[in-house]
Amino acid sequence: MAYFPRLGNYMLRFLERMRPSSQVPAVRRQAAAVNAPDLARDRFFLLELPDAGLAHFTLCGDYGEGGTDWSALAARDPRLEAFLLAPGRTYSLCVPAVPGSGYRGRILAARLHQHLLQQLSRDPFRQCELRRLLCYSPDSRSGITEKGFILWDPHDCLEIQRALQGLLFACETPRPQMGMFKADHSGLLWQRLWELPGVVGDKGGTFRVVPTEEPPLHPLVPELPITVVFPNLEETRKVFEECIPFIPEAKEILNLVDKCPKNLQKGRFPVIVIEGLDATGKTTVTEKVSKALRAVFLKSPPPCVSQWRKIFDDEPTIIRRAYYSLGNYIMASEIAKQSTQAPVIIDRYWHSTAAYAIATEISGLPHHLPPAHHSVYQWPQDLLRPDIVLLLTVNPEERIHRILGRGMHKTKEEIELENNELFREKVEISYQRMENPSCHTVDANPNRKVVIATVLNIIRKHCASL
Numbered sequence: 176m177a178y179f180p181r182l183g184n185y186m187l188r189f190l191e192r193m194r195p196s197s198q199v200p201a202v203r204r205q206a207a208a209v210n211a212p213d214l215a216r217d218r219f220f221l222l223e224l225p226d227a228g229l230a231h232f233t234l235c236g237d238y239g240e241g242g243t244d245w246s247a248l249a250a251r252d253p254r255l256e257a258f259l260l261a262p263g264r265t266y267s268l269c270v271p272a273v274p275g276s277g278y279r280g281r282i283l284a285a286r287l288h289q290h291l292l293q294q295l296s297r298d299p300f301r302q303c304e305l306r307r308l309l310c311y312s313p314d315s316r317s318g319i320t321e322k323g324f325i326l327w328d329p330h331d332c333l334e335i336q337r338a339l340q341g342l343l344f345a346c347e348t349p350r351p352q353m354g355m356f357k358a359d360h361s362g363l364l365w366q367r368l369w370e371l372p373g374v375v376g377d378k379g380g381t382f383r384v385v386p387t388e389e390p391p392l393h394p395l396v397p398e399l400p401i402t403v404v405f406p407n408l409e410e411t412r413k414v415f416e417e418c419i420p421f422i423p424e425a426k427e428i429l430n431l432v433d434k435c436p437k438n439l440q441k442g443r444f445p446v447i448v449i450e451g452l453d454a455t456g457k458t459t460v461t462e463k464v465s466k467a468l469r470a471v472f473l474k475s476p477p478p479c480v481s482q483w484r485k486i487f488d489d490e491p492t493i494i495r496r497a498y499y500s501l502g503n504y505i506m507a508s509e510i511a512k513q514s515t516q517a518p519v520i521i522d523r524y525w526h527s528t529a530a531y532a533i534a535t536e537i538s539g540l541p542h543h544l545p546p547a548h549h550s551v552y553q554w555p556q557d558l559l560r561p562d563i564v565l566l567l568t569v570n571p572e573e574r575i576h577r578i579l580g581r582g583m584h585k586t587k588e589e590i591e592l593e594n595n596e597l598f599r600e601k602v603e604i605s606y607q608r609m610e611n612p613s614c615h616t617v618d619a620n621p622n623r624k625v626v627i628a629t630v631l632n633i634i635r636k637h638c639a640s641l
């Protein structure tokens with residue numbers, strides 16, 4: 176018992192009980208046939224497959240009541256089976272929602288999810304493959320989503336099972352729910368939920384994994400405005416207030432927000448935003464263009480909050496995105512002030528906050544992103560608007576060439592961007608769907624001189640005073 180010496184024999188006996196039998200017990204299947212099993216209609220799951228496709232399934236309770244959709248029970252999805260029944264052992268882990276507690280519950284669940292992610296990225300789990308799992312209600316109005324993982328251990332080590340047990344025991348209630356997948360003698364896929372001894376309310380059981388159709392909208396889309404793309408300052412503020420007990424810097428940032436004047440007005444000079452993925456040339460362009468236009472150059476997040484950036488970058492997305500969002504509101508008061516004196520050029524603003532948040536949150540392929548004109552692509556009503564936003568785009572090879580040429584320390588997100596062409600595509604599509612103001616796309620592949628001339632040309636055409 177390398178991991179949990181205190182649990183001793185008790186744990187060993189428990190683990191022994193949890194090792195699955197080679198077949199789903201016949202009595203269960205018989206009971207299912209007699210008692211007319213019901214699909215667990217309130218819990219659907221979404222699994223991100225290795226090719227970034229999404230597979231959806233639900234669980235069929237073996238003692239359910241009500242109408243039985245036998246055709247659905249017989250349904251099979253070869254992609255799901257290939258992944259969940261790969262040689263070795265596949266586990267599922269889902270962080271339960273904290274019911275009825277608003278942002279507080281979401282933040283607690285997000286922190287537990289982040290904690291599990293950190294643990295599952297360490298030894299002994301390094302030998303395993305980890306994928307995103309989402310539990311959702313098929314009725315998007317009624318349900319709160321729960322995030323989790325699928326963990327594939329290609330070697331089916333007892334050490335991994337023990338370590339997972341330890342993770343569960345170490346979590347406070349409500350504990351994550353764990354299960355593992357198994358084929359019966361006819362190759363049908365089942366999930367067996369783990370039952371924790373001594374924990375009231377933890378139900379085990381074996382359930383048929385039934386593939387379901389992809390819903391018209393990615394299940395996370397309806398809740399984006401309360402999870403990562405907050406529609407206004409008041410909502411963002413609420414998230415940060417809940418963070419104060421465990422991140423004291425949240426209070427300092429809220430104090431800065433409170434010092435900003437209300438009902439900001441832009442000055443008479445134009446406000447220009449330069450957007451784009453990392454290494455598309457934003458810094459190069461903003462520096463040269465601000466010189467040419469004698470403009471004030473601003474970078475977001477602003478210096479008064481960027482000292483805490485690392486702290487918030489390490490937090491779950493709900494907190495991280497609230498940090499960048501508040502940074503924009505603080506930035507707005509500087510824009511209002513400076514634009515009374517001179518043109519203002521800004522390296523990133525709201526469009527970065529929204530585009531990165533959407534692309535990170537929505538798993539799968541570009542067609543899973545929220546459809547064009549969705550509310551998450553709209554500029555917040557209470558945030559000072561720029562006059563023009565330019566989006567620099569370069570092809571993936573050129574961008575990687577520039578990143579390598581720069582040779583600087585790369586952030587986790589930059590590495591992900593390099594490795595993950597799909598993520599890059601999703602950020603860029605999200606940028607291009609932004610509205611009021613939308614982005615003017617600039618081909619930034621040519622040499623610096625050409626790109627700067629193009630940018631100046633667009634700005635001068637758009638802003639008559641320049």
Ligand SMILES: Nc1ncnc2c1ncn2[C@@H]1O[C@H](COP(=O)(O)OP(=O)(O)O)[C@@H](O)[C@H]1O
Binds near residue numbers: 451454457460619621
């Ligand atoms: N048009 C261009 N052609 C070639 N290299 C460029 C061009 N624009 C910028 N670079 C180089 O690419 C790298 C990334 O540019 P940078 O302005 O820092 O991008 P960002 O601010 O978008 O991350 C830098 O080394 C920069 O000198």
Ligand SMILES: Nc1ccn([C@H]2C[C@H](O)[C@@H](COP(=O)(O)OP(=O)(O)O)O2)c(=O)n1
Binds near residue numbers: 453525528531
């Ligand atoms: N206003 C802003 C600015 C940055 N962000 C986020 C979006 C990405 O996660 C990172 C990118 O910032 P980073 O400083 O790495 O980008 P550049 O180096 O300027 O290309 O910050 C944001 O959400 N809102």
